[in-house]
Amino acid sequence: MCGIVGYIGPRDATPIVLNGLKRLEYRGYDSAGVAVVNDGKIEIRRDAGKLGRLADLVSQSPISGSPGVGHTRWATHGAPSARNAHPHLGATGKVVVVHNGIVENYLELKDELISEGVTFNSDTDTETIVHLVEHHQASGLGLVEAARKTFSQIKGAHGIVLLSASEPDKMVCARIGNAGGVVLGLGEGENFIASDIPAILEHTRRVIFLESGQMAIVTKDSIRVETLRGEELKPQTHAVAWDPVAAEKGEFRHFMQKEIHEQVRALTDTLAGRVDFDHGKIRLPELNLTPELAQRIQKIYITACGTAAYAGMVGKTLIEAIARVPVEVVIGSEFRYSDPIVDENTVVLAISQSGETADTLAAMEEGRKKGATVWSIVNAIGSQAMRVADGYISMQTGPEIGVASTKAFTAPLVDQYMLAILLADLRGTLDEKTRRALVADLRLVPDLVGRTMNREAEVEKVAYALKDIRDCLYLGRGINMPIAYEGALKLKEISYIHAEGYPAGEMKHGPIALIDETMPVVCIAPQDPWHEKMISQIQQAKARGGTVIAVATEGDELVAEMADHVLWVPAAPWRLSPLVTVIPLQLLAYHIATIRGLDVDQPRNLAKSVTVE
Numbered sequence: 328m329c330g331i332v333g334y335i336g337p338r339d340a341t342p343i344v345l346n347g348l349k350r351l352e353y354r355g356y357d358s359a360g361v362a363v364v365n366d367g368k369i370e371i372r373r374d375a376g377k378l379g380r381l382a383d384l385v386s387q388s389p390i391s392g393s394p395g396v397g398h399t400r401w402a403t404h405g406a407p408s409a410r411n412a413h414p415h416l417g418a419t420g421k422v423v424v425v426h427n428g429i430v431e432n433y434l435e436l437k438d439e440l441i442s443e444g445v446t447f448n449s450d451t452d453t454e455t456i457v458h459l460v461e462h463h464q465a466s467g468l469g470l471v472e473a474a475r476k477t478f479s480q481i482k483g484a485h486g487i488v489l490l491s492a493s494e495p496d497k498m499v500c501a502r503i504g505n506a507g508g509v510v511l512g513l514g515e516g517e518n519f520i521a522s523d524i525p526a527i528l529e530h531t532r533r534v535i536f537l538e539s540g541q542m543a544i545v546t547k548d549s550i551r552v553e554t555l556r557g558e559e560l561k562p563q564t565h566a567v568a569w570d571p572v573a574a575e576k577g578e579f580r581h582f583m584q585k586e587i588h589e590q591v592r593a594l595t596d597t598l599a600g601r602v603d604f605d606h607g608k609i610r611l612p613e614l615n616l617t618p619e620l621a622q623r624i625q626k627i628y629i630t631a632c633g634t635a636a637y638a639g640m641v642g643k644t645l646i647e648a649i650a651r652v653p654v655e656v657v658i659g660s661e662f663r664y665s666d667p668i669v670d671e672n673t674v675v676l677a678i679s680q681s682g683e684t685a686d687t688l689a690a691m692e693e694g695r696k697k698g699a700t701v702w703s704i705v706n707a708i709g710s711q712a713m714r715v716a717d718g719y720i721s722m723q724t725g726p727e728i729g730v731a732s733t734k735a736f737t738a739p740l741v742d743q744y745m746l747a748i749l750l751a752d753l754r755g756t757l758d759e760k761t762r763r764a765l766v767a768d769l770r771l772v773p774d775l776v777g778r779t780m781n782r783e784a785e786v787e788k789v790a791y792a793l794k795d796i797r798d799c800l801y802l803g804r805g806i807n808m809p810i811a812y813e814g815a816l817k818l819k820e821i822s823y824i825h826a827e828g829y830p831a832g833e834m835k836h837g838p839i840a841l842i843d844e845t846m847p848v849v850c851i852a853p854q855d856p857w858h859e860k861m862i863s864q865i866q867q868a869k870a871r872g873g874t875v876i877a878v879a880t881e882g883d884e885l886v887a888e889m890a891d892h893v894l895w896v897p898a899a900p901w902r903l904s905p906l907v908t909v910i911p912l913q914l915l916a917y918h919i920a921t922i923r924g925l926d927v928d929q930p931r932n933l934a935k936s937v938t939v940e
């Protein structure tokens with residue numbers, strides 16, 4: 328979703344802002360713009376389309392100065408066009424705004440402003456912000472006070488940055504609600520604002536995260552964080568360990584391909600320091616799980632969106648099988664509207680790569696309000712979902728840039744497996760032998776995933792065979808049922824092929840009507856407790872003339888005889904099998920999309936981090 332970068336200091340802001348926006352491209356956007364203060368004037372370049380278009384505009388008609396602010400927009404109000412692209416300038420030409428979020432009461436505010444004679448130059452809700460600021464400035468207020476008054480008038484969740492040509496020594500920014508992050512980067516004689524860390528990582532590793540309900544006045548030498556009422560706060564400075572090189576493509580053609588391959592390393596990192604193989608024990612210190620809490624938990628709600636929700640569905644099977652605690656998975660956008668039955672013996676566990684997904688954060692808030700213990704499994708260090716939780720597990724996968732999530736799917740599977748063992752151990756429901764065996768299986772993970780990855784060339788061949796399909800059905804059972812959902816999601820996200828994931832046993836209740844020679848069926852059929860059942864699904868699909876692509880365990884001749892194509896995976900303990908079955912499906916989607924010549928890292932209409940409801 329919308330990316331924001333701001334710079335103040337002795338250097339020209341334009342290249343710093345453009346470069347920062349480039350690092351946020353993965354978030355998904357449809358227009359982009361930059362504004363700088365130069366000699367008492369604000370200069371803006373903006374247009375619909377990708378950053379390359381903006382860079383061309385800037386090179387044809389250069390601008391320079393400081394401070395400067397840039398934005399990549401993901402349209403909500405008003406089509407993607409030059410006039411709706413941010414930054415938005417006020418009527419005086421002296422104030423400019425960039426914004427992430429939705430001004431929910433903008434129609435009302437706009438009407439009032441129009442009745443005062445203000446002319447609007449865009450269809451956006453954002454433009455109301457800059458006119459309101461100017462309205463307050465007209466009564467004699469400076470930028471900070473005018474901004475403060477404006478922030479109290481707008482409803483909804485926002486990340487906002489304001490610049491004024493009359494006060495070029497500062498940038499004013501705010502975070503209101505959960506419309507994505509606002510990160511302040513501390514430099515030497517220069518400072519930065521961004522919606523996300525990668526934008527500023529090449530300049531500084533020292534950052535402050537604005538919490539909801541906070542604003543900041545950023546000059547080149549100072550950062551003052553305040554409440555929206557103006558009380559000064561003492562924010563914590565965090566040192567970010569992410570390596571900027573980790574966010575480069577390196578030898579790979581796309582971030583998605585790189586991130587698929589990184590799963591071996593990411594999963595090794597997520598185990599590191601947490602698994603004591605000698606004693607068969609798990610340590611998750613940041614979760615703050617005490618024996619007292621473990622024993623009184625009666626229910627766990629897992630809440631998440633998209634890929635993270637499918638990871639949660641695998642987690643449900645793991646936690647219920649290992650810890651025998653009832654788990655319900657509720658999609659983030661549904662949780663707070665479903666009047667969930669939550670009390671102090673309930674845990675609400677949110678899973679989120681970005682830690683900034685608005686619906687997931689709202690679900691966490693709802694859990695908190697109802698007295699639950701709130702946990703998160705989260706990748707982005709310092710994100711809201713990490714900060715507001717009572718305890719968390721950090722995915723340790725490093726930045727994920729490709730919009731279609733891959734390594735942030737497998738890491739939480741391992742995290743939930745570890746959580747299940749720890750929970751069972753603290754509840755005293757796991758005998759030592761079983762616990763040791765479950766822990767010992769984790770040793771296999773890097774090798775299993777690495778061996779699956781080595782079969783990429785075979786997957787690519789199958790991708791060529793399927794490159795022209797229009798629909799695809801994915802079937803799975805038991806712990807691999809969510810892998811059918813995730814495999815289908817990957818394909819539709821990046822190849823725009825209609826794909827549906829289904830519990831295999833439900834095929835006969837509907838989807839079987841669709842099966843013919845034009846509808847391939849991906850059957851996830853590893854050697855797990857549901858293997859036999861999957862064999863009969865394959866037979867049923869074949870009997871209707873369907874092309875079957877089976878994900879099967881190496882050496883499974885029975886499946887090989889029936890299927891048209893086989894995506895082989897190594898034999899794995901069933902509780903860990905989703906880690907290997909999902910990989911060929913990630914690779915299949917990736918190769919089909921690249922063969923079709925599509926932009927896999929930034930698929931149309933999708934955003935990496937969805938910070939609006």
Ligand code: G6P
Pocket residue numbers: 632633634635678679680681682683684687730731732933934935936937
């Ligand atoms: C967007 C992304 C998905 C992601 C989902 C949840 O839709 O495109 O890849 O799974 O958001 O994101 P989160 O950051 O909360 O895991």
